[in-house]
Amino acid sequence: MDRDDAAYKGQREYTRPFLTIYDSLVLGFFAPVVWRIPPARLVEEYRRHLGDRHLDVGPGTGYFLDRAGIHDHQAVTLLDPNRNVLEFASRRLQGHDVTLIEADVCKPLPVHGPFDSAALSGVLHCLPGPLPRKAVAIANVAAVLAPTGVLFGATILGDSGHSTRLSRTVLRTNNRRGTFDNLGDTLEGLREILEASFEDVELEAVGSMAIFAATGPRVNQPTDGTL
Template identity: 40%
Template sequence: MGIDVTTAELAGARAYSRTWLNIYDLYVLGFNNHLVWRCPTRHLRALYDSNISNDHLDIGVGTGYFLRRATYPSTHPRLTLVDLSEPALAVTADRLRARGLDPEVHIGSVLQPLPVERRRYGSVAASLLMHCVPGGWDSKGIAFAHIADTLAGSGVFFGSTVLNVGVPTNWLSRATSRAFNSNGIFHNEDDDLEGLRAALEREFSLVDIQMRGSMALWTARHPRRER
């Protein structure tokens, strides 16, 4: 599609202003997840509760909704945040500190080597992120290679994304998808389940994907790229 990935990513990140973040939970996690994509947010919360570790990396943090509500294995987990949006990082970090958690914060792109310490995390999450990443699965799938490089051999990578091809739709989801893709918030016009699975399986040897409405929820284990 000839997308300038850097420009497209930065344009998408700029959409996450503090004004937008003030309504994000209600609009995205409330209205859109339930009525547009038909994947109630409780399923994403369950994904966190089932997989989050005491040494967790979260990429594309939104408002920190899931991190603030997650059930951690201990009372003092180590959290690292990566996002291109400075307001999203600031809002999430502030809300986590109000819960007594003090995350590390890094500005970075999932399409580049992640700007974190050279260590392996017990869990990595990318929730509601990949449908915002420019390109098709052949190009945006490089994100999974960068994530695999940060994951412990016994760790788990989990996430969720809205698919656009081969999934059940209705007039509301089709109209929303067209609008979001046209204004550069989404880049998922060609995103399908087969492409997602192939991209994950290039980097992880054990992949499980569950579909709920238009949304894919996955866990991926055993990174192939051990360095």
């Protein structure tokens, strides 16, 4: 990704060395201690929603897909603007039907749908804000889902979330550094941008995070990114 791109700061820290400690640091400490959500809760969402053709936007280390389990009949597409992420996650998922796409979810997606499921887990709070600006990412994913497809994921809420002193400190530090851009992200605002692209939306606040699942995409015209 170009350093001048507005989304660059949100993914610049995903270097190869950082990815080697990501699971123990981010999932082992920050998720349960700072954001107060056990990683197992997010794995449950993958097990519940993972379809035969799945698009994983921002797959991180591939932890959730690995823990949820990919069956032989399932095909997974990993999409991320950071090549380090794609290579790391694909190594973890080797032996499965995995396709890598280096792309930005805030731009038309260069993928061939339709997908049965798509995940945006830990992505939205890293995208350039304010929250209404992130609606394009939701719309781009909706455009490549099957009519019966589901978008699911989780994101860290801003100041309006159920925060502790520790989580507020980490939240503001990450926003100052540019790793997050989510101080104004609210549960209500998240519902609005999801409902703009989907008929039915489920939302749940867990600690400082929102877990969501959306079905009935309002746009069912898969794109190859050339529109």
